[in-house]
Amino acid sequence: MVAGEWQERVTRESPPNVLIEHVLRYRAIAKLARESGTWIDLGCGSGVAAREGIGDPLPPEIVLVDSDREALRSAAELLGSTKLTAINGDLADRTFLSKLAERLERSPLPLAISAFEVVEHLEDFVPLVEFLRDQREQREATVVLSVPNDAFWPLDNPFHKTLWGASAFEELRHNLPPDHVVIHQLQISGSALVAQPQLRRIELELHARLDPSVNHVPTHMLAAFGPRTDLIEPQSAATPLDLIEQRRWENEREANLIYAENLALARGKLLAETERSYQELRAAFARAVEERDRLYRLVSEGDHRTSTAADGSEEQPPEETATSH
Amino acid sequence: MRVAFVVNDLQLSGGITVVVEHCRRLARLSGWEVSLVLARERDDRDWLGYPDLEPVRVIDRNQAAAERFDIAVATWWETAYALFQLEADHYAYFVQSLEDRFYLSDQAGRKAAALTLDLPVAFITEATWIRDLLRALRPDAPCFLVRNGIDKSVFTAPQLQQAMTGHLRVLVEGSADVWFKGVPEAVAAVEGMTERHELTVVTNEPADVAPLLGPHSRAVGPLSQAELAATYRSHDVLVKLSRVEGVYSPPLEAFHCGATVVTTPVTGHDEYIIHGYNGLVCEWDDPRGVARALDLLARNRRYLTYLRYNALRTAAAWPSWEQASLFMQAALRSIARLPATNSSLTGKRLIEDIRMYAAIDAEHLLERAAFHRRAMRYEQPISELRQTPIGELAARLAHKQSVRKAAKRVLQAARRFGTKK
Numbered sequence: 001m002v003a004g005e006w007q008e009r010v011t012r013e014s015p016p017n018v019l020i021e022h023v024l025r026y027r028a029i030a031k032l033a034r035e036s037g038t039w040i041d042l043g044c045g046s047g048v049a050a051r052e053g054i055g056d057p058l059p060p061e062i063v064l065v066d067s068d069r070e071a072l073r074s075a076a077e078l079l080g081s082t083k084l085t086a087i088n089g090d091l092a093d094r095t096f097l098s099k100l101a102e103r104l105e106r107s108p109l110p111l112a113i114s115a116f117e118v119v120e121h122l123e124d125f126v127p128l129v130e131f132l133r134d135q136r137e138q139r140e141a142t143v144v145l146s147v148p149n150d151a152f153w154p155l156d157n158p159f160h161k162t163l164w165g166a167s168a169f170e171e172l173r174h175n176l177p178p179d180h181v182v183i184h185q186l187q188i189s190g191s192a193l194v195a196q197p198q199l200r201r202i203e204l205e206l207h208a209r210l211d212p213s214v215n216h217v218p219t220h221m222l223a224a225f226g227p228r229t230d231l232i233e234p235q236s237a238a239t240p241l242d243l244i245e246q247r248r249w250e251n252e253r254e255a256n257l258i259y260a261e262n263l264a265l266a267r268g269k270l271l272a273e274t275e276r277s278y279q280e281l282r283a284a285f286a287r288a289v290e291e292r293d294r295l296y297r298l299v300s301e302g303d304h305r306t307s308t309a310a311d312g313s314e315e316q317p318p319e320e321t322a323t324s325h
Numbered sequence: 326m327r328v329a330f331v332v333n334d335l336q337l338s339g340g341i342t343v344v345v346e347h348c349r350r351l352a353r354l355s356g357w358e359v360s361l362v363l364a365r366e367r368d369d370r371d372w373l374g375y376p377d378l379e380p381v382r383v384i385d386r387n388q389a390a391a392e393r394f395d396i397a398v399a400t401w402w403e404t405a406y407a408l409f410q411l412e413a414d415h416y417a418y419f420v421q422s423l424e425d426r427f428y429l430s431d432q433a434g435r436k437a438a439a440l441t442l443d444l445p446v447a448f449i450t451e452a453t454w455i456r457d458l459l460r461a462l463r464p465d466a467p468c469f470l471v472r473n474g475i476d477k478s479v480f481t482a483p484q485l486q487q488a489m490t491g492h493l494r495v496l497v498e499g500s501a502d503v504w505f506k507g508v509p510e511a512v513a514a515v516e517g518m519t520e521r522h523e524l525t526v527v528t529n530e531p532a533d534v535a536p537l538l539g540p541h542s543r544a545v546g547p548l549s550q551a552e553l554a555a556t557y558r559s560h561d562v563l564v565k566l567s568r569v570e571g572v573y574s575p576p577l578e579a580f581h582c583g584a585t586v587v588t589t590p591v592t593g594h595d596e597y598i599i600h601g602y603n604g605l606v607c608e609w610d611d612p613r614g615v616a617r618a619l620d621l622l623a624r625n626r627r628y629l630t631y632l633r634y635n636a637l638r639t640a641a642a643w644p645s646w647e648q649a650s651l652f653m654q655a656a657l658r659s660i661a662r663l664p665a666t667n668s669s670l671t672g673k674r675l676i677e678d679i680r681m682y683a684a685i686d687a688e689h690l691l692e693r694a695a696f697h698r699r700a701m702r703y704e705q706p707i708s709e710l711r712q713t714p715i716g717e718l719a720a721r722l723a724h725k726q727s728v729r730k731a732a733k734r735v736l737q738a739a740r741r742f743g744t745k746k
Contacts, residue, residue, distance in 0.1 A: 126655045151642035162648045163641070167472060167596070170453065174469045175655040 011046055019049060020239040021185065021219065025116050026053020029144050032231040033059045037108030042091055043118030047075025061108055065089060092122040097131040110228065111141035119147050120160045129175055136177055142226030149218055169221045180225035184218035190238050206236050328657060329360045329394045329411055331404040335375050339574060340421050343473050344400050348381045350650035362389040364407040386410065395661055402438035406680055409672035414665045416672060418446040420455055422571030433687035440679045445671050447660045451572040452593050467663060469656035473572050474649030475581055480554045482583035485633055493522040493623035496560040498575050501533045507566035510612065512537045515564055517616035520623035527556060557582035561629060562622055564615065567591045576604065580640040585632035587618050603635040
């Protein structure tokens with residue numbers, strides 16, 4: 001029911017809280033991308049989040065890669081730059097990745113590679129992880145990748161080929177260069193007071209205190225490696241929630257729950273009534289059988305007396321009658 | 326990539342199943358040749374558990390010794406002894422548990438198993454706690470974490486099936502004759518419940534468990550994986566009171582089928598069990614506590630549903646075998662990228678030494694056990710004598726200084742007399 005409403009690719013219509021998560025990751029690497037000879041965005045999608053996150057000026061040379069041609073075209077339009085290459089291909093395919101590596105040999109250095117929310121969409125992510133590691137080792141590329149924390153999503157994502165959580169991320173880290181750094185993306189909830197009517201655009205500052213003694217569960221886990229990871233900037237952002245949409249979704253869920261509980265209650269009552277009726281019928285049936293047997297015995301006795309009187313023989317007691325219940 | 330996994334045999338067991346699941350998937354990869362190398366002599370019984378291993382090669386140790394592999398992987402401490410008989414560029418050790426703990430302190434296997442962790446190999450392990458321990462023990466050795474997958478086509482729960490009233494359906498699983506599985510303890514704890522319940526014990530030896538069971542209990546087994554999954558689905562809670570576990574798979578399988586767990590805080594439980602969220606973690610040696618936890622679940626069906634639902638959600642985030650084998654593939658590829666070491670000779674010598682000293686140790690332990698038995702033969706009559714009036718009198722006199730001095734003089738005189746004679 002809800003799975004049908006999943007929209008995995010980020011578009012302008014994506015919920016603001018989802019969009020801001022994507023934008024923030026690109027904002028974190030904006031400086032790294034801009035100060036690189038080439039920025040490569042693997043699994044670029046529609047480019048909406050990248051355009052907003054990277055901002056202006058754009059990196060001098062951009063390489064976009066995605067398996068969806070339409071999304072790739074949209075990203076190329078949004079990130080229109082003097083030197084932009086859009087490449088359509090499957091990031092799980094070793095042959096494609098070899099060709100991509102050959103293509104990148106001609107790209108100006110230094111390289112910055114992002115692969116946000118890509119790994120979980122691949123049937124086989126091992127070739128991509130090896131490709132990223134090779135780029136770091138052979139081309140001194142700085143790489144940033146992210147995976148979602150599926151374990152904390154209440155619903156199964158039908159688009160994810162593999163499931164990710166803290167443990168799976170740990171498994172992945174064993175296959176990354178040992179100097180990699182880990183970044184957790186945390187969800188922050190907040191509130192704002194805004195005088196009405198609001199006549200102009202307002203920029204609100206975000207103040208949030210994160211206590212190291214508290215285990216803040218990440219929504220996404222990022223890993224970065226390469227010589228220029230220090231250019232990745234810490235980021236935080238907040239966005240007003242679409243309370244109307246959120247209320248619709250939450251109320252639908254609540255309504256479904258209430259409906260299911262009431263249905264269960266009604267079925268329970270019906271079941272109890274049926275059980276009671278069944279017991280009454282069973283008792284009535286037992287009484288009817290008893291009455292039948294009594295009558296049968298009376299008839300048998302009557303028959304016996306009649307035949308004895310007709311024969312003039314000695315009276316014998318009737319035989320025991322077996323009845324089945 | 327030519328990879329050899331060394332196994333003792335191919336008899337049905339949890340550890341071998343894990344190796345076989347990985348091998349089957351790795352062997353389907355383009356450019357991979359995966360072999361299962363049998364460290365022991367082949368036996369017809371070996372093939373019962375895994376009839377269809379294609380495209381995995383199954384070869385014996387001698388055949389494997391004539392070949393060369395990119396990576397050779399030991400899968401159990403005893404197989405480490407055969408590992409260095411294979412020619413390979415890299416050697417790895419797939420550690421599924423700290424196997425020395427399977428043996429009691431006076432068993433020779435304990436030291437021999439522990440020593441294999443000193444071998445010059447790269448480690449692959451299934452559990453975070455083992456990874457942390459290996460890192461502490463062997464900071465020099467590469468270590469990769471590859472969690473076990475779950476067969477999501479077998480261990481499934483289309484929907485939570487739960488009786489809102491009636492008996493709590495309790496399941497105990499494990500080999501009753503393996504001391505660290507705690508099966509008799511679990512049965513005793515369940516039988517201590519005051520609320521209505523039905524107990525099913527899944528074990529390889531149902532007849533051994535039958536005498537322990539009450540009127541609402543039954544023992545079944547051995548079961549196939551599909552039968553085991555169906556059994557999990559028709560129960561509310563699994564009770565496991567293990568003392569030693571590696572990755573602790575049974576509760577995870579139960580979670581996939583919608584059952585919660587009452588468990589001891591055994592190693593591996595904290596990989597996915599959260600007390601009060603998807604299961605209940607009880608103290609060690611606390612059968613009454615286990616029984617009370619089960620009584621609580623029997624009385625409070627809303628809480629039971631909460632735990633079972635969260636167990637299902639936990640299961641949903643656990644990797645399938647397909648995903649697990651991707652990490653195994655990644656780990657093996659990472660090991661293959663490491664500089665080739667000349668660990669074959671070192672390993673061979675080290676393993677020969679370990680084998681020799683383990684054999685000596687085993688002899689010493691056997692001798693010690695024999696001495697212990699002989700000593701106990703004398704201990705018994707002495708203990709009986711001490712309980713007689715004469716024995717008690719002798720014990721009292723032995724405490725007196727004058728008596729001890731006199732006895733000493735008598736003994737010295739006796740010795741002198743013996744010498745003169």
